[in-house]
Amino acid sequence: MxxxxxxxxxxxxxxxMFAATIRSARQCGVFKDFHVWSDQxxxxxxxxxxxxVERWGCLFKLTYLRDAVSxxxxxxxxxxxxxxxxxxxxxxxxxVLSGSPIHLxxxxxxxxxxxxxxxxxxxxxxxxxxxxxxxxxRSKAIFNVNGGFxxxxxxxxxxxxxxxxxxxxxxxxxxxxxxxxxxxAYAMQMLCGNPYAHTIRQDTGLWASDxxxxxxxxxxxxxxxxxxxxFTEEKLxxxxxxxxxxxxxxxxxxxxxxxxxxxAP
Amino acid sequence: MSDPKPFVYVFGWPSHVxxxxxxxxxxxxxxxxxxxxxxxxxxxxxxxxKYWTRFLSxxxxxxAMLDELPARLEGYALSMANQCFFTHKIAHRAKERGLAxxxxxxxxxxxxxxxxxxxxxxxDRVLYTSELQQAALGPGYGSIPGFVTGNFIDPxxxxxLDRRRPEFAxxxxxxxxxEKYPExxxxxxxxxxxxxxxxxxxxxxxxxxxxxxxxxxxxxxxxLKAEQEHQVQFLHSLDLFIYPLGHNFxxxxxxxxxxxxxxxxxxxxxxxxxxxxxxxxxxxGFICADFMEYREHAHRLFTDYPLRSRMAKACHAHAEGRLCxxxxxxxxxxxxxxx
Numbered sequence: 001m002x003x004x005x006x007x008x009x010x011x012x013x014x015x016x017m018f019a020a021t022i023r024s025a026r027q028c029g030v031f032k033d034f035h036v037w038s039d040q041x042x043x044x045x046x047x048x049x050x051x052x053v054e055r056w057g058c059l060f061k062l063t064y065l066r067d068a069v070s071x072x073x074x075x076x077x078x079x080x081x082x083x084x085x086x087x088x089x090x091x092x093x094x095x096v097l098s099g100s101p102i103h104l105x106x107x108x109x110x111x112x113x114x115x116x117x118x119x120x121x122x123x124x125x126x127x128x129x130x131x132x133x134x135x136x137x138r139s140k141a142i143f144n145v146n147g148g149f150x151x152x153x154x155x156x157x158x159x160x161x162x163x164x165x166x167x168x169x170x171x172x173x174x175x176x177x178x179x180x181x182x183x184x185a186y187a188m189q190m191l192c193g194n195p196y197a198h199t200i201r202q203d204t205g206l207w208a209s210d211x212x213x214x215x216x217x218x219x220x221x222x223x224x225x226x227x228x229x230x231f232t233e234e235k236l237x238x239x240x241x242x243x244x245x246x247x248x249x250x251x252x253x254x255x256x257x258x259x260x261x262x263x264a265p
Numbered sequence: 266m267s268d269p270k271p272f273v274y275v276f277g278w279p280s281h282v283x284x285x286x287x288x289x290x291x292x293x294x295x296x297x298x299x300x301x302x303x304x305x306x307x308x309x310x311x312x313x314x315k316y317w318t319r320f321l322s323x324x325x326x327x328x329a330m331l332d333e334l335p336a337r338l339e340g341y342a343l344s345m346a347n348q349c350f351f352t353h354k355i356a357h358r359a360k361e362r363g364l365a366x367x368x369x370x371x372x373x374x375x376x377x378x379x380x381x382x383x384x385x386x387x388x389d390r391v392l393y394t395s396e397l398q399q400a401a402l403g404p405g406y407g408s409i410p411g412f413v414t415g416n417f418i419d420p421x422x423x424x425x426l427d428r429r430r431p432e433f434a435x436x437x438x439x440x441x442x443x444e445k446y447p448e449x450x451x452x453x454x455x456x457x458x459x460x461x462x463x464x465x466x467x468x469x470x471x472x473x474x475x476x477x478x479x480x481x482x483x484x485x486x487x488x489l490k491a492e493q494e495h496q497v498q499f500l501h502s503l504d505l506f507i508y509p510l511g512h513n514f515x516x517x518x519x520x521x522x523x524x525x526x527x528x529x530x531x532x533x534x535x536x537x538x539x540x541x542x543x544x545x546x547x548x549x550g551f552i553c554a555d556f557m558e559y560r561e562h563a564h565r566l567f568t569d570y571p572l573r574s575r576m577a578k579a580c581h582a583h584a585e586g587r588l589c590x591x592x593x594x595x596x597x598x599x600x601x602x603x604x
Contacts, residue, residue, distance in 0.1 A: 056517060085486020099452045101479040138449075140555045155479035159448065193452035195557050197439070 004076035004094060005033040010042060011050055013253060018082040019043045020256035023264050024219075025086040028241075035072060037064060043259040053071055057179030058147060059168075062161050070157040079145075081148035083246050087222040087254075090241035093151060094176040096203050097198070100192040101156035104184055105200040105207060106143035110229040116230040120144050125231070131171055137189045143183040143199070144230060148244035156191065163187040189262045200227065201236065208240045213247035219247055219255060271300050271602040272340025274364060276331075276355055277347045278306040278319055280583035282468075282491055284520055285371045290320075291419050292598075297324040299595055301340070306329045322573060331358060338362045340375070341602055345392075346371035351378030358385050365389040367601070370413070371516045373401050380405055392601060395539040398517040405553045412601035416518045417594040420585040423527035426501045428577065433567055436465030438521045441491060443476045444514045451480040453509055456556070457563050457572075463487060467499050475602040500528040504573065505563060507533045508540070519543050526550070526584035529577035531566060533559055549576065549583045 006025075010018040015038045022034045022044035036045040048068065053060050061079060069077050078093055096103045108115075110125040120128055129142040152160055164183035171178050189195050200208060204227075216223040218241040227238040245252060279293065280286035296302060304321055306312065309330055321328050342359035343349040346369065356366050357373040357443075369392035370376060382388055383406055391411045393399040399413060433455065439445050447453060454464045468491030482488060500506075506525035510516060516538035516569070523543055525532055532550035534540040544550040566573045 099455050099480075100449070101452070138447075138509075138555065139557075153479040158478070159476075161447065190448045191452075193449045193456035194560070196557060197456065 001244070002074050004078055005035055005072065005074045006080050007035040007037075007072075008080050008082050009037040009050060009090075010082040011039040011052065011053065011065055013083040013249075015040050015042050016256040016260075017249060017252040018045065018080075018084075019253045019259040021080060021082060021084045021086070023255065023259045028086045028089045030086060030089055033074075035069070035122060037068065037088055057177075058170045059180055059183075061147065061180050062164050062183070065152065065157055070154055075154055077149075077152050077154065077192065079150045079152075080242075081244055081246070082236070083244065083249055083252055084148065085220050085245045085252065086224040086241060086245050087220050087239075087243060088241045091208055095208060096198070096206055097153075098192075098194070098197045100198070101153035102160060102188055104147075104149040104189050104197060105149065105203070106185075106188070106190045106195055106198050107200050108144050108229050109141040110144055111140070111142050112232060114235050117231045118207060120230075121176075121178060121182055123171075123178075123182070128182065129265070131167075131174060131176070132186060132187060132189065134168055135186065135190075137186065139189065139195050141195065143185060143189065143195060144179055145188060146211065146244060147181045147184055148209050149181075149207045150184060150188075159191065160187045163190055200238075204236070204238045204240060206240055207242040207244065208238050208250070209244035209246060211244075211246055215243070215245055215251075216247040217250055219248055219251045223245075239251040270301075271466075271599075272338070273300045273602065274303045274305055274334070274338065274340060274342050274359065276305045276342060276350055276359065277309075278304065278311045279320065281454065281496065284518075285369075287373070287520065288345060288416055291422070293324050293326055294419060295591065295594060296415050296516040297326055303334070304327040305331050305334070307353070313593065326359050331355065331362075334362070340366050341365050341367050343369075344553055345369040346376070348376055351376060351382045351387075354381055357378075357385075360387050367392060368585055369393070370398070375402065375405055383407070383409065390601065390604075394518040395542065397515070397542075399537045400519075401515070408425045409447050409486065410548070410604060412597070412604065414597045414601055415594060416520055416523070417529065417591075418520065418523055418584075418589050419529050420589050423497055423500065423524050425527065425529045425578070426582040427574070428504055429500075429570070429574075432463060433437050433461065434461065434463040434465050434503050435507045435563070436463075436467075436487075436499075436503045437506060437508050438467050438496065438499060438525070439508075440480060441468045441470040441473055442510045443472050446476065447509045447511050448474065450509065451477050451482065451486075453484075453556070453559075454507065457507075457560050459563055459567050462567075465489070465499070465502055469491060469493065496524065497528065500525050500530050503530040505566060506530040506532060506551065507536075507559065507563065509559070510535055510538065515548060516540055523584050523588050525595060526580035527589070531561055531573065531576050531580055542578060543584075543588060545583065549580045 006101040167186040224239040227236040279290035342364035467489040469488040553559040
């Protein structure tokens with residue numbers, strides 16, 4: 001069994017963006033397998049038929065993980081959002097696990113009094129912290145996550161799915177119908193042992209999301225940039241190998257074009 | 266003049282495994298001079314178990330199947346977390362013979378058939394291990410008289426050991442119920458980052474192995490089956506009793522924590538359980554509301570031997586003198602029978 005693979009689900013233009021993601025990885029000397037569930041051929045990827053996809057809330061990440069990805073012969077699965085760009089080889093991404101069966105970069109503590117933003121996905125911060133604690137999260141800090149990158153051990157897939165599903169049901173009963181991110185934040189903080197070892201501040205060199213658009217309409221270039229804390233708006237200097245270039249979609253589509261050169265239309 | 270000692274028919278069987286059966290094993294020596302005790306097992310095979318029949322005889326306790334007892338009885342039918350008591354209508358038959366039914370769930374939930382029996386008027390009194398359990402279960406019992414009788418452990422069975430040895434060990438002892446373990450249990454222990462520390466767990470079974478199959482247990486771990494070591498030997502091997510719990514489970518009392526304290530293993534436990542009433546934070550262990558609190562206190566106890574030694578002795582003294590005070594437990598039980 002191989003140690004890990006990257007995977008995603010990408011249709012339409014997102015499939016083309018993921019071709020750019022893979023191309024950037026290969027240019028950095030990353031030769032891990034990239035699996036993609038898609039409606040088209042994605043150059044560089046091992047492609048699987050996606051079938052109809054319910055896109056609401058990105059919950060397909062969890063259902064595909066349980067129903068399809070977990071059948072692949074790898075010890076760990078690394079999800080990438082399709083608008084991702086490698087600026088250098090990240091090395092062994094499993095280093096961030098610290099013994100945990102799951103890793104998402106824990107970004108901001110929703111409980112901080114200095115937070116300027118007061119809610120996450122339309123849920124007040126204090127309420128979100130209360131929901132997490134009522135369902136067993138036992139840390140004083142309650143973190144949010146970005147769902148653009150996560151690592152899961154194959155034997156923890158069903159546990160993660162079940163935790164996420166239980167939390168979704170519980171929160172829905174409390175009047176909050178969440179997308180993938182609060183669910184992943186919950187599963188992560190239930191399973192990771194020491195959440196403080198998984199904060200984005202602990203590893204600024206692997207992955208981060210350029211949600212403020214430092215590289216808007218351009219591609220990350222490997223130079224340091226400012227990651228902005230979603231809640232406090234504090235700026236953190238950062239230079240991760242893998243950038244969730246969520247404000248660079250047009251540039252990613254352009255970067256994908258060489259990957260299609262020579263492919264039959 | 267009537268005999269002042271109550272007649273108590275205990276429906277169950279003592280054991281060294283399982284909370285309620287272990288509780289019964291300690292209750293018999295506690296109450297045998299104050300009550301006329303008869304133990305009534307669910308199954309006849311128990312009466313062939315020489316270890317426990319000798320144990321009962323030693324304390325002058327009778328044992329028999331219900332059908333072997335007189336058709337009319339006087340006194341109390343006591344049962345603790347005995348699932349068959351209601352599902353097999355044992356409680357109903359005991360009541361028909363004239364006994365007042367005294368029930369103790371021991372858990373934070375109602376057992377199968379329990380509330381139906383309550384509604385049918387079968388149950389005359391209920392016992393609680395703690396106020397926390399009373400708050401959770403009391404509404405289901407309505408106006409039935411209730412008494413908090415706690416959980417007695419004979420301190421003589423869990424002698425104190427002064428620990429000073431090259432190898433440090435943390436661990437836990439509980440029935441092998443997956444819900445008692447937090448989802449991150451093995452990585453939680455390892456993430457404490459205590460140097461050269463052994464991780465010891467009893468009782469481990471296939472269900473727990475399945476729950477944590479994502480983890481690679483290395484040579485630091487001892488995963489022992491139930492009774493693989495004698496309880497006391499196991500607890501003596503631990504310096505710290507670190508007892509994080511699953512998110513769907515509430516500890517109504519915390520027997521293994523008190524057993525650990527009696528032996529001098531220092532408990533680090535979560536809030537939100539009766540454990541908060543057993544451990545005096547900073548004196549006889551720590552209540553930890555965050556991973557970093559577990560980590561900080563575990564490291565402090567690891568590096569500061571005088572503190573560890575002092576706190577271990579305080580644990581024993583508190584458990585023996587306060588939590589397992591024989592006279593107080595006898596008084597609580599007799600109050601429940603005499604009220």
